[in-house]
Amino acid sequence: MKKILYFFIVLLIISGCKKSSFVSDFDQKPEERIAESIASVTNTLTSAPNGWIATLPTNAGGAYGFYMTFDANQNVTMYADLNDNTAKTLGKSTFRVKAVLGTELIFDTYNYISMLADPNNSVFGGAGNTGFKSDVEFIYVRSTADSIFFVGKAYRQTLAMVKATAAQKAAYTAEGLKTSADKLKSFFATTQNPYIEVISGSTTIKAGLSVNFTNVLASGKRTTLTGILADGTTVVSATNKIALTTDGISMTSGGLIFQGVTLVKFAWKDATTLAMYDAAGKEYIIKSSPVPLTPLPLLFGFPSSYTYRKITISSTGLPTGVSSGFTAVYNSMVSKFAATNRSISSTTFTLTSNSVFEVAVNYISGTSAFVASATYGYTRNGDVITLDNNPIGNVNWPTRATEIKPLADYMLTGPFRIDWVTSTTPNVGSLGGLYRTADASSFIYGTL
Numbered sequence: 001m002k003k004i005l006y007f008f009i010v011l012l013i014i015s016g017c018k019k020s021s022f023v024s025d026f027d028q029k030p031e032e033r034i035a036e037s038i039a040s041v042t043n044t045l046t047s048a049p050n051g052w053i054a055t056l057p058t059n060a061g062g063a064y065g066f067y068m069t070f071d072a073n074q075n076v077t078m079y080a081d082l083n084d085n086t087a088k089t090l091g092k093s094t095f096r097v098k099a100v101l102g103t104e105l106i107f108d109t110y111n112y113i114s115m116l117a118d119p120n121n122s123v124f125g126g127a128g129n130t131g132f133k134s135d136v137e138f139i140y141v142r143s144t145a146d147s148i149f150f151v152g153k154a155y156r157q158t159l160a161m162v163k164a165t166a167a168q169k170a171a172y173t174a175e176g177l178k179t180s181a182d183k184l185k186s187f188f189a190t191t192q193n194p195y196i197e198v199i200s201g202s203t204t205i206k207a208g209l210s211v212n213f214t215n216v217l218a219s220g221k222r223t224t225l226t227g228i229l230a231d232g233t234t235v236v237s238a239t240n241k242i243a244l245t246t247d248g249i250s251m252t253s254g255g256l257i258f259q260g261v262t263l264v265k266f267a268w269k270d271a272t273t274l275a276m277y278d279a280a281g282k283e284y285i286i287k288s289s290p291v292p293l294t295p296l297p298l299l300f301g302f303p304s305s306y307t308y309r310k311i312t313i314s315s316t317g318l319p320t321g322v323s324s325g326f327t328a329v330y331n332s333m334v335s336k337f338a339a340t341n342r343s344i345s346s347t348t349f350t351l352t353s354n355s356v357f358e359v360a361v362n363y364i365s366g367t368s369a370f371v372a373s374a375t376y377g378y379t380r381n382g383d384v385i386t387l388d389n390n391p392i393g394n395v396n397w398p399t400r401a402t403e404i405k406p407l408a409d410y411m412l413t414g415p416f417r418i419d420w421v422t423s424t425t426p427n428v429g430s431l432g433g434l435y436r437t438a439d440a441s442s443f444i445y446g447t448l
Helices: 002-016 030-046 084-088 112-117 166-173 176-190 326-339 401-413
Strands: 052-057 063-070 075-080 091-099 103-107 137-143 147-152 158-163 194-200 203-212 222-228 235-244 248-251 256-258 261-268 274-278 283-285 310-313 342-351 356-365 368-381 384-387 416-421 431-436 439-447
Touching: 030 091, 030 103, 030 137, 030 147, 052 235, 063 112, 063 166, 075 084, 075 112, 084 176, 166 176, 176 235, 176 248, 194 222, 194 283, 222 256, 235 256, 310 431, 326 342, 326 401, 326 439, 342 439, 356 401, 368 401, 416 439
Parallel strands: 063 235
Antiparallel strands: 052 063, 052 158, 063 075, 075 091, 091 103, 103 137, 137 147, 147 158, 194 203, 203 222, 222 235, 235 248, 248 261, 256 261, 261 274, 274 283, 310 342, 310 439, 342 356, 356 368, 368 384, 384 416, 416 431, 431 439
16 A cells, blocks of 8 residues: 555656746757847947058968948948958949858958958969968958957958947048048158067066068068067067057067067157057057167078078169178179170079079070179188188189179188178168178178
């Protein structure tokens, strides 16, 4: 009887349980969750009253900055820092938010973002077939109170968007992006050897700063810091892809990390003072130096791990604003070529290996191009290069012996010390020199 009684008690307990006491974690249908996500992303994009400031690094090239607005009719307008025209001309296209591999933002008609993905390299200079390896379809990742983040569907680059203020909106619509870009470019064009000071341990590093505003795939739209550690020989550098804004320059991908400091932006401290700022808001004023801060011997050498291994004199001749005993020597060679109805298109001085130094004079005769070159064995001790006295010329070196003689004789007056060259002419670029150790007032010089 007891067993029967227990059996009925268990039945009563089970029958007393209600299905409503269990709530599934997946109480929405998949299509409902997808619709809700699409609606949420669409509403976020279209409800920002002043639009969005966006940054987008590309996989193959640098990064780019945008100002965008989205409306309920699936229209998007934008400015971009691709070039002067895109910075001041409002671009219009359409967009969709739909579910594919998640909730996706798709720019479905051609716009400034599409230019980065254009496979026709005549459009914006990207590589054939792949452009800058950038996307027009982006998967939603997350959002905060003032930001929304997507990732490119194919190339996995982050499209980061921050709500603009009313003042920023007014600046962009008044061609402020072009104005900002022009001011930044002017600053770096006229600031000689810019640098910032970064504390690393007990040492203050003067880190040389370069900003490349071009759209060159391998080097454009990037900024680099380079400095020397306390040992005086170790060169450290860091590079980040940059996007221009009406307020300055934004770093991408989390910022530029240099010796433990994460730098996130450039901004104007006042009308003429530009500074970099780290993630904590600390300010690093950009200063100027008369010569590059990193000794050239640490950057000039062989193999390719060195930044430079060639000095070039272009078709226009020696860089202006430099005083050197070599100037008369080189101009004498130019005159001798001209006297034979030939012209020099360039002259290069190159470390082709750890033991071979090449001098090459490229010249035009009639409509044909030729090169007269000679190789020298060399040894290097610190910043001094010593050439041997037995150059081996190619077939044109002895043929043009009369014209080349001033230069050939000069090459035997070494040893030569590697160092920077300064010019009184603004914006001549980075100049390197090979200084005669016996006479520092006479040195080979050209662009690096």
